[in-house]
Amino acid sequence: MRAFIVLVQKEFLQIRRNSFLPRLIIAFPILVMLLMPLIMTMDVRNVNVAVVDLDRSTTSRRIASHIEASEYLTLAQTISEYPLAIGALEQGDVDVIVQIPSNFERDMLVSSPERISITANAVNATKGGMGMQYIVQTIARTLVELRGEKSPAKLSELVTIENRYNPTLNYRHYMIPALMIILFILICGFLPALSIVGEKESGSIEQINVTPVSRFTFTLSKLVPYWIIGLFVVTVAMLVARLVYGLVPVGSVGAIYLGAMLFILTISGFSLTIANFSETMQQTMFVMFFFIMIFMLMSGLLTPVDSMPLWAQRFTTILPPRYYIEILRSVYLKGTTIAELWLNFVALGIFALVFNTLAALTYKKQA
Amino acid sequence: MSDIVISVRDLTKRFGDFTAVDRISFDVHRGEIFGFLGANGAGKTTAMRMLCGLSYPTSGSGSVAGYDVRTEGEKIKRHIGYMSQRFSLYNDLTVGENMRLFAGIYGLGAKQTEERTVELLDRLNFSSERNTLVGSLPLGWKQKLSFAIATIHRPEVVFLDEPTGGVDPVTRRQFWELIYEAAEAGTTIFVTTHYMDEAEYCSRVSIMVDGEVRALDTPARLKQQFSAESMDEVFSTLARGAQRGE
């Protein structure tokens, strides 16, 4: 026990003496939580539209003004020739081109007119697709209005929509839990590994290996400080989310902390295991980066797991962040209880146990 | 039997095709200063690491303080101290913090730790440096501190791997005084060195060449055996046949 205490004290002293770490541990979470929600938005807004108006009628002008008035669309320019518009699209000044054929208004009153052509830049598939949809809807509404027909928009009046748990569809509230997890992965994933490999490179680990301290004690002494730091990070992140973005967990804070305790332990244990197999910081860094990349991209932090093909969905069951993001999002936004999420907690518990046992077992005092 | 602290028979370590330590055998007696000599790459450090429970032998047997190096490495560690060739204390901790850390690891209580710390600092004339960061100390001081920490738990045997590499003659002298004091107090010293004048200070000396122990006796008798004036000559005679370079 005494050995454990002095080892943990040593870790904290080392962290404190480092010129960089204390600042990192305090400033990084605050900065990330403050700035990232402003950046991380996949909302499709500001779709720049160019209208090529060959008709020059009331109808075509009405279409242009409705595009301008739309919340998501911006009327970038009215151009007389299609090739010019394509040039602007290639340069990225315009995302979608709407071409209204000549005599559109006249033909529309008589019979079926020539069709309106819409060209979207689909390099960014999401933006192209959504932009296209917005345009089609906007123009359809304009035409219906002009014809004075009973609006098919009435159809939507028949449906009421309740966006439960996030009525304003606030993208930030959706991303903040993911950001918290990214923070844990970066801080509690990289730092323990770097601290062990640092000891390998400086040689101090040999002085430890020649003492009778057990590998479990030593591993635990590396885990506990980052565990405490991790819990500090959760607290900071939750405070920033609350004070700056007004996001308060609907469910219990206890569930969030319990999940955090298990998740941080898991990720640190994983980190230590990697470190045990690495010789240099560079190697550790790249191997960790490889796994962290998969964790961040595949766990449903940024894109929905449900949208993945089946093989990929099956694969996500072995990724710990997948379970914690479910916990965080549902507790934060939906108020889901620990009892309802028990499977996720059990999964995290198992990961924590497995990785940390592995970390202790792969630590070789004698080669 | 209890007089023998380290006993080694046919101890061998291979890394792939390379035999770093080739069937070495020797005994070390309690209270001895046992010099472990050899050129660079002769296998000294590898042999020492096996005795300290840092490395598993490929074959052969050995015991330290009555424990098997093969199976009881962790028990051995309780009874030995070790000072690595490369300085390996924590540079970002102070002198006092390093002492406290290692005392704690060896299970010394708070009160005992304080007593030992004061005693060791006193002996090293270091008391004023207790709160100095180890990283900012000159090399000679670092090495004396390493030795002090290797003996903080009063081990039966202390292993020193080239403890005086790169320090000035005055510091080397002081260092050997520390070694003598420890030996007089009953601690067995197992020391590797490059410096042949230091070999003269040892009770007995073994000389390794190409992974094998080629000679083992007191310095006086070795000189006689090889009809040499100094240990330096003895060493040169033996090392001349070495196959492994630097």
Place this chain on the structure above:
Amino acid sequence: MRGNFLSFVKKESLHILRDKRTMLVVMLIPVVLMILFGFAISTEVNNINVAVVVSERTDGISDAVERLAQNDYFTFKGYISEDDIDPWLRSGKVGAVVVFASDFDRRKEQAAQGIDTKPIIQLIVDASNVNTAGSATAYLQSVLLGSASQQAMFETRMLFNPQMKSAYNFVPGIMGLIFILVCAMMTSVSIVREKEVGTMEVLLVSPVRPVKIIFAKMIPYFAISCIVLVTILLLARYLLGVPMTGGVWGIFSLSLLYLMLSLALGLLVSTIATTQMAALLISAMVMMMPILMLSGMLFPIENLPKFFRVVSNIVPARWYIDAVRKMMIQGLPIVAVWRNCVILLAMTVAILGVSLKKFNDKLE
């Protein structure tokens, strides 16, 4: 002197090649990223679990539910009671619940005739996932009520990416990230490591000029990046089917420029950092984060708040990714992105100048 320089390059290369694990990872990262973005990850919503609440199952409702079950976007999870709505949504069993009004059939008929237009369907969507919520409601409405198609009036074209693959958009981003990782991060860490271990001093007292030593260190990383570059281009072309009609050589030359810029950045970091840990953290914070967040790789630049849009101009990856996108996907020739090329060149010269100056100052 030339022989000396080459022997340094050889020493560095051997040093890098010996660390097989790092090499493996460096080669694997782009491949895995391409596969993930190409086949596993998608921002589009293509599966939503739906449950239905009804008071009685009429023909009209059965028809609607049948259409729902047939639709690829939805998985019908069954009929539930009103009390189950919250628990099912809360536990994530379903993403949306459709509640049909009582006497649905009759009221739908009336609505069609314009007699009664009170709501007949209530959609309750789990909006905690903003990505899915929006699309879910839009799709559900059209599936349930069979909205009239206005598509006939429009002729739509998706330029450059007719199959709407989101992977296309990510390939340039992956390139922008990987080269910084390999060139900037690896070189800076390896230079700082030599400083830390002390071998740098040994090298510096050798008769070779310090600048040459640094260049010798960079050459192997440059070579590795070239291999990675070729791998990415091959994968993009043959695995993801990115057209690249604009010509590969333009992309290649621009990438070489970007590689040099990354190496210069690595050198700059190595002159600032004194420990490997610091070099790693500086690389991660000052280079990786901005690339991920501000280069338009994941989040479109035009969506950023004004302040960040301005800041994004100094992120080299932004210009590189933008240019590669244009050349790779839109098929533009390199002259069409001359502005990006000039900016990148200017940045390279500036960074290289500053870091060489700092490096020489340190030696004094």
